Amino acid sequence: MSEISAKELQSKLENGEQLNIVDVREDDEVAQGIIPGAKHIRLSEIPQRTNEFEKDKHYYMVCRSGGRSGRATEFLKEQGYDVTNMAGGMLAWEGDVEK
Template sequence: MKEIQPAELAEKLNSGEKLNIIDVREDDEVAAGVIPGAKHIRLGEIPERMNELDKDEHYYMVCRSGARSGRATEYLEANGIEATNMAGGMLAWEEDVVIPGE
């Protein structure tokens, strides 16, 4: 499984690179803040929402600590979608976050 460090992902984001970031945390966790531009798809919803993902795109998966997003990364890769897990999750994210709905 491919992994990226939070600082590397932040560099890509801050340089203006178009990124597909999927946050697989639960609603209450996401309410505290997400990486700007991240799409929220709870881990348990990934199988039923696969139609929202483009097999020609690359996805960066995020959760609180990196474990759930690691499972999501493995699932996507097993289904032909290129994905990378953000190591350490949001606990390791040191950049700004946005509060959904604000």
């Protein structure tokens, strides 16, 4: 599985790269803060919402610690999507968040 560190992802955002970030945490977790510009799709909804992903785009998956986003990454990879997991999840994130 392809992974990126929170620091590397933060650097990409700070350099102005247009990224497709998907946060797979639950609603109450996201309410505490989400990476600016990230889309929220709960892990349990990913299989029903694959139509919201495009095969020609790259996605970065995020959760609290990296486990759930890792499962989402593996599932989407199996479906033919270009996906990278953010290792360490939001626990490792030191950048800005939106509430």
